[in-house]
Each structure stands twice: as structure tokens, then as C-alpha cells.
Amino acid sequence: MSLTATDIRNLCLATLVFAVCALLPLGDQGYWLGLGVTIAMFTALATSWALFSGPTHYISLATAAFFGVGTYVTGLGIDTLPFWSLVGLAGVIGAVLAALVGLATLRLSGVYFVIFTLGLAELVRQVITWVQNNSGQKGLYVLTDLDEAGIYWWLLGLSAAVFLAGWLIGRSRLGFALRIIGDDETVAAHSGINTARAKVLLFMVPGAVAAMTGAILAPRYVYIEPSLAFAPILSFQVVIMALLGGASRLWGPVLGVIPFTFLLEAVSSNFPNQTTLVIGVAFLVIVYLLPGGFVGLMGRINRHLNTREGT
Amino acid sequence: MSTPVLSLRGVTKRFGGLVAVNAMDFDVAEREVLGLLGPNGSGKSTTLNLISGALPLTSGHVSLWGNRISGLPAQTITRKGVSRTFQLVRLLPSMNVRENVVAGAVFGHRRRWGQDAWDHADALLDKVGLGGKGDMALGQLTYIDTKRVELARTLASDPKVLLLDEWLAGLNPTELQIGITLIKSLRDEGRTIILVEHVMDAIRSLCDRCVVMASGTKIAEGTPTQVLSDKEVIRAYLGDDDA
Ligand SMILES: Nc1ncnc2c1ncn2[C@@H]1O[C@H](COP(=O)(O)OP(=O)(O)O)[C@@H](O)[C@H]1O
Ligand SMILES: [Mg+2]
Numbered sequence: 001m002s003l004t005a006t007d008i009r010n011l012c013l014a015t016l017v018f019a020v021c022a023l024l025p026l027g028d029q030g031y032w033l034g035l036g037v038t039i040a041m042f043t044a045l046a047t048s049w050a051l052f053s054g055p056t057h058y059i060s061l062a063t064a065a066f067f068g069v070g071t072y073v074t075g076l077g078i079d080t081l082p083f084w085s086l087v088g089l090a091g092v093i094g095a096v097l098a099a100l101v102g103l104a105t106l107r108l109s110g111v112y113f114v115i116f117t118l119g120l121a122e123l124v125r126q127v128i129t130w131v132q133n134n135s136g137q138k139g140l141y142v143l144t145d146l147d148e149a150g151i152y153w154w155l156l157g158l159s160a161a162v163f164l165a166g167w168l169i170g171r172s173r174l175g176f177a178l179r180i181i182g183d184d185e186t187v188a189a190h191s192g193i194n195t196a197r198a199k200v201l202l203f204m205v206p207g208a209v210a211a212m213t214g215a216i217l218a219p220r221y222v223y224i225e226p227s228l229a230f231a232p233i234l235s236f237q238v239v240i241m242a243l244l245g246g247a248s249r250l251w252g253p254v255l256g257v258i259p260f261t262f263l264l265e266a267v268s269s270n271f272p273n274q275t276t277l278v279i280g281v282a283f284l285v286i287v288y289l290l291p292g293g294f295v296g297l298m299g300r301i302n303r304h305l306n307t308r309e310g311t
Numbered sequence: 312m313s314t315p316v317l318s319l320r321g322v323t324k325r326f327g328g329l330v331a332v333n334a335m336d337f338d339v340a341e342r343e344v345l346g347l348l349g350p351n352g353s354g355k356s357t358t359l360n361l362i363s364g365a366l367p368l369t370s371g372h373v374s375l376w377g378n379r380i381s382g383l384p385a386q387t388i389t390r391k392g393v394s395r396t397f398q399l400v401r402l403l404p405s406m407n408v409r410e411n412v413v414a415g416a417v418f419g420h421r422r423r424w425g426q427d428a429w430d431h432a433d434a435l436l437d438k439v440g441l442g443g444k445g446d447m448a449l450g451q452l453t454y455i456d457t458k459r460v461e462l463a464r465t466l467a468s469d470p471k472v473l474l475l476d477e478w479l480a481g482l483n484p485t486e487l488q489i490g491i492t493l494i495k496s497l498r499d500e501g502r503t504i505i506l507v508e509h510v511m512d513a514i515r516s517l518c519d520r521c522v523v524m525a526s527g528t529k530i531a532e533g534t535p536t537q538v539l540s541d542k543e544v545i546r547a548y549l550g551d552d553d554a
Contacts, residue, residue, distance in 0.1 A: 177417075
């Protein structure tokens with residue numbers, strides 16, 4: 001399909017936004033850059049998460065598993081391979097792992113899928129811990145000359161790639177197939193869609209992105225160990241941010257990422273032990289007050305204004 | 312007779328202890344409209360589900376032009392040219408009318424995409440009597456219009472075999488005449504049709520042949536006039552033993 005005027009405008013706008021964001025490290029190298037890294041990281045994670053979970057309504061808690069695998073790819077390979085190739089390798093491994101998980105679980109109904117993905121991170125973590133215990137190694141040092149600004153640019157680039165991929169998928173047959181599957185899987189199958197294949201293909205996207213995010217962030221941790229790399233809280237944060245923004249639009253999750261990052265930042269500096277509580281409360285608020293997230297809220301306000309204009 | 316388009320041999324479906332479809336045998340010839348009749352719960356919809364791949368068979372087999380299709384997933388059977396509507400209309404709620412029709416055109420028997428698919432959907436909407444309503448939301452449609460959207464989606468992949476599950480049920484007399492004319496035009500295009508129906512007018516004017524089911528079993532087969540005067544059929548409908 002050819003590009004319409006709106007498409008070109010949106011592409012220019014997105015390029016401009018990313019270009020402005022890329023200037024952040026020139027302005028500040030401390031607090032704000034740190035926040036920028038967190039926001040860029042969660043933008044990549046939550047946007048790619050919503051690409052799959054938005055249309056299919058499958059809630060994946062596997063982010064931590066893919067992320068952890070990515071950090072270990074960098075941790076194990078940093079002494080022998082260039083950093084960029086490790087990011088790519090992590091993406092491939094994440095995608096393959098996601099395909100295997102998808103083949104095994106996407107035939108299951110939603111509840112089993114949630115539990116399986118949650119268990120996956122724990123399983124991989126236990127396996128790595130076991131291997132480390134048997135090899136007498138505790139963790140891995142990741143020493144590079146990549147600084148905070150470098151990490152930020154990598155994550156920003158990854159986020160841009162996620163947006164581009166999401167936009168392209170949205171215009172593709174695959175994206176259309178997933179919308180149909182999300183609406184009615186029986187109709188999808190009776191329209192000729194290989195529903196299992198479409199879901200597995202799309203699940204590979206968040207798998208690859210989360211692994212690449214982990215690979216990019218590994219140098220920031222310096223010392224990585226299983227409990228850090230596979231922290232399950234990451235999976236929950238991604239779900240909540242994506243749902244808070246709204247998983248039904250490509251630009252939805254980022255609307256949740258930014259306020260939630262600031263909120264968590266404020267809470268963790270003032271009440272360091274209450275972050276889990278905040279996540280829990282945020283979850284309740286989304287479920288009860290904001291179904292559809294900010295995207296849904298904006299839609300309702302728009303409709304409200306339109307009907308008022310009409311009368 | 313040349314190779315039938317569709318043939319069922321010993322097709323059986325059990326739900327636990329209930330035999331919903333019991334050793335059904337019948338053939339459908341090319342361009343034929345076959346009526347599948349029977350009282351409620353006699354297994355008509357289940358038979359369509361077995362043909363379309365919505366449900367796996369317990370035993371027996373279904374062939375399309377002599378090739379076995381039973382055991383294949385629904386999407387593969389659709390791609391081979393078998394398309395269906397559902398007794399309870401199934402549409403895609405997040406999409407407008409046109410997108411609902413395009414959904415049938417992109418992945419099925421004959422595939423289209425982009426402008427081609429949009430134009431094709433608009434042509435089909437015209438054909439089923441929904442011209443100009445492509446941009447409407449589903450919520451704005453009347454009941455018959457939702458049925459028309461579903462039929463247009465079903466036709467969008469240019470299927471060779473159409474399975475219509477009580478598509479004419481619930482229409483008023485005027486709508487019924489329009490519906491009958493529409494189905495006739497589909498046969499005239501060369502499609503083979505299995506029609507699950509209760510409406511006698513429709514059966515008489517549309518069906519070349521009928522198969523009558525009762526409690527999962529075929530009890531009669533023949534022209535509409537033959538089966539509708541069959542003693543066993545009358546007993547099944549009026550139900551002297553289980554009403
Ligand atoms: N998915 C199912 N699970 C269990 N029983 C079913 C299922 N589908 C249909 N049945 C049963 O099979 C029998 C035939 O149903 P159906 O094919 O819908 O009849 P008809 O379309 O002729 O009214 C009914 O007794 C119905 O309750
Ligand atoms: Mg029925």
C-alpha cells in the first residue's frame with residue numbers, strides 16, 4: 001500500500017520526536033539521563049509487549065525471562081564479541097525462545113499462558129543458578145567503555161525500531177490477521193487464517209526486543225547475577241505501564257511508561273520499600289477506573305465532546 | 312454422476328455420551344443446493360461444523376472433490392474453497408462493516424489485499440444490499456444487515472462451497488424474498504450450497520435436493536416434495552414419540 005499524507009506526517013513527527021529525545025545526553029548526564037534510560041527501556045519493552053498482547057489479549061509475563069537471557073548473552077560474550085553483535089544475537093535468541101514458548105503454549109487458553117510465562121522466568125533463573133553453582137561461578141562482570149549516554153542511545157534506537165516494526169506490522173496482513181484473531185478466533189480460522197502461526201510470529205517480537213533490551217542494559221549493571229537479571233517485577237511493571245497507557249494503539253504504552261516512571265522514581269526515593277505497593281495500587285486503578293488505559297479515556301472524552309457539540 | 316463436490320461417509324460426532332451426528336452419508340453435486348433439514352437439536356449445525364473443520368470428527372470422513380478434508384484445520388478447509396456462516400451471527404466487533412468483509416478476502420480461497428480487497432468488499436456489500444454502508448459501525452446495523460455482512464464476508468474469498476446455517480431465519484416476509492433471490496444468484500454463479508433451513512418457502516424454492524436428519528441420523532433424502540411428504544419426516548417434525 002502506498003503512503004497517505006497522514007502516514008507521511010506521522011512518520012515525520014515520529015522522526016522529529018526521536019531526534020529531540022536523542023539530544024537529552026547533551027543537556028544532562030546525571031539524574032535526567034538516568035530517567036531517560038529507564039523511560040527508553042520501558043518504552044521498548046511495553047510497546048513491543050502491547051504489539052502482541054494488545055490484539056491477542058494474551059497477558060505475557062515472560063518479559064523478565066527474555067530480558068534476563070539478553071543480559072547473559074552480553075555477560076558471556078562481551079570479552080569475545082563486539083557489543084553490537086551481542087545485541088543482535090540476543091534478539092535472535094529471544095525470538096527463537098519466544099517461538100518455542102509460543103508453540104508450546106499459545107494453543108492453551110489465556111490463563112494457562114499467563115502462568116506458563118510467569119513460570120518461564122523462574123525456570124530459566126533456576127537453571128542458570130544451578131549451572132553457576134556447579135561451575136563455582138557466582139555472577140558475571142560486564143566491563144565495557146559504554147557509558148550511560150551510549151546505553152541511552154542504544155535503547156532509543158531500539159524503541160524507534162519497535163515503533164517502526166509496529167507500524168509496519170499494523171499495515172501488514174499479519175497485523176490484520178491479529179486484529180481478527182483478537183475479535184473472534186473462530187471467525188479468524190474460518191477466514192483462512194493460521195491462527196497459531198500468526199500468534200507465534202507476533203510473540204517473537206516482544207521476545208526479541210526484551211532480550212535486546214537486556215543485552216543493552218547489561219553494561220549498566222556491571223555485575224550480573226540471576227536474581228537481578230530475571231527479577232519477575234520487571235514483567236509486572238511492563239504489563240502495568242502498557243495497560244495504563246493503553247495496549248490498543250501503538251503509541252498507547254508510552255503514555256503509561258512516562259508517568260509511571262516518574263511515579264516509581266518519586267516513590268522509590270521517598271519510600272524505598274513501597275514500590276511493590278505502588279505497582280499493586282496502579283494495577284487496581286487500571287482495572288477499575290481506567291479500562292483501556294489513557295487511550296481508552298481519551299476515546300471516551302472525545303465521544304463525550306462530540307455528543308455535546310451535536311446537541 | 313461425476314465426482315461430487317462434497318461427500319460425507321460415515322460421519323459421526325459424539326459429545327461424551329451423546330451421538331450428535333450418527334454415520335451421515337450424503338453427496339453434494341456441483342452447483343447443487345442441498346437442504347439440510349430436521350428438528351432442533353437433530354445435528355444440522357454440528358454436521359456443518361464437521362465439514363468446515365470447526366470440530367473434529369469422531370469417525371468417518373469428508374471429501375472435497377474426492378480429496379479428504381476431514382482432519383484438516385478450519386483455515387486449510389477454508390483455503391480449499393469451503394466457506395460458511397454461523398447460526399448465531401459472528402462478526403468482528405472492533406471493525407466497521409467494510410473491514411468485516413475484507414477480513415474474509417485476505418486469507419481465504421482467493422486472496423486479495425490493499426485497494427483490491429477494499430474494492431472487492433464494496434462490490435460485495437452492494438451485492439448483499441448494503442451498498443454505501445461500508446463505513447458504518449456494526450452497532451448501527453439491523454439484524455438482517457448483520458446477516459448480510461456475514462454473508463458478504465463468507466463470499467469474499469470466492470468460495471466454491473457455501474455452508475449457510477439458518478441464514479434466512481428471523482427475516483420478515485419481504486426480507487425473506489430478497490434473501491431467497493440472493494441465494495439463487497449465488498447458485499447461478501456456480502457455487503455449491505448446503506442450506507440448513509426451517510423456512511418451507513425457502514426450501515421449496517431453493518433446494519434441488521434435501522437430506523433430513525433426526526437425532527443425528529439421516530432419515531430421508533430426495534427432492535423437497537418427496538421428503539416433505541415422507542411419513543418418517545412428518546413424524547420427526549411433529550414428534551409423535553418425543554414431543
Ligand atoms: N459443542 C457441543 N458440546 C456438546 N453438545 C453439543 C455441542 N454442539 C451441539 N451439541 C449437541 O448436539 C446436538 C445437536 O445439536 P445441533 O447440531 O446444534 O442441532 P441443530 O443445528 O440441528 O439444531 C444437540 O443435542 C446439542 O445440544
Ligand atoms: Mg443449528
